[in-house]
Amino acid sequence: xxxxxxxxxxxxxxxxSHLLQREVNDPRLGNFIAITKVDxxxxxxxxxxYISFLGTEAERKETLKVLTVASGFFRRELSKSLKLxxxxxxxxxxxNSIERGDRITQLIxxxxxxxxx
Numbered sequence: 346x347x348x349x350x351x352x353x354x355x356x357x358x359x360x361x362s363h364l365l366q367r368e369v370n371d372p373r374l375g376n377f378i379a380i381t382k383v384d385x386x387x388x389x390x391x392x393x394x395y396i397s398f399l400g401t402e403a404e405r406k407e408t409l410k411v412l413t414v415a416s417g418f419f420r421r422e423l424s425k426s427l428k429l430x431x432x433x434x435x436x437x438x439x440x441n442s443i444e445r446g447d448r449i450t451q452l453i454x455x456x457x458x459x460x461x462x
Contacts, residue, residue: 347387353427354383357392360426361419361435368422373411381440385433392433395440405439412437 358380365378382395398408412419416435424432 350385350387350389353389353429354385354392356427357385357394357423357433358383360423361394364419364422369415369418371411371415373407378408379443381442389429389431390433391436393436393438395438397440397443399443409437409439 361383362380365374365380378396378398380394381397383392384395385392396408396412398405400408413436416437419435420432423435
């Protein structure tokens with residue numbers, strides 16, 4: 346991945362995080378949405394935004410649906426701040442790495458406590 350694409354990934358992640366915190370007031374979105382990774386194609390036409398959040402499976406599906414519908418808003422706002430020739434199409438993808446990490450921590454703690462007994 347080129348240095349330029351890495352910088353653009355970082356800028357997109359910062360901007361979308363800012364928009365989620367300050368601009369988007371949709372009650373269907375939970376309080377805790379973390380952008381774990383942004384992956385932009387080398388031609389800068391498509392971006393995948395990986396998000397992680399806490400909640401039930403139904404809440405996750407609803408959150409992804411809301412973000413997908415709002416992708417036009419995010420793209421328009423990115424076009425204002427990034428000043429690129431092409432503003433990439435945005436696809437939101439669920440990332441459950443935080444939950445996997447929490448589950449692994451719980452398993453380690455359980456094994457550790459069993460060994461200490």
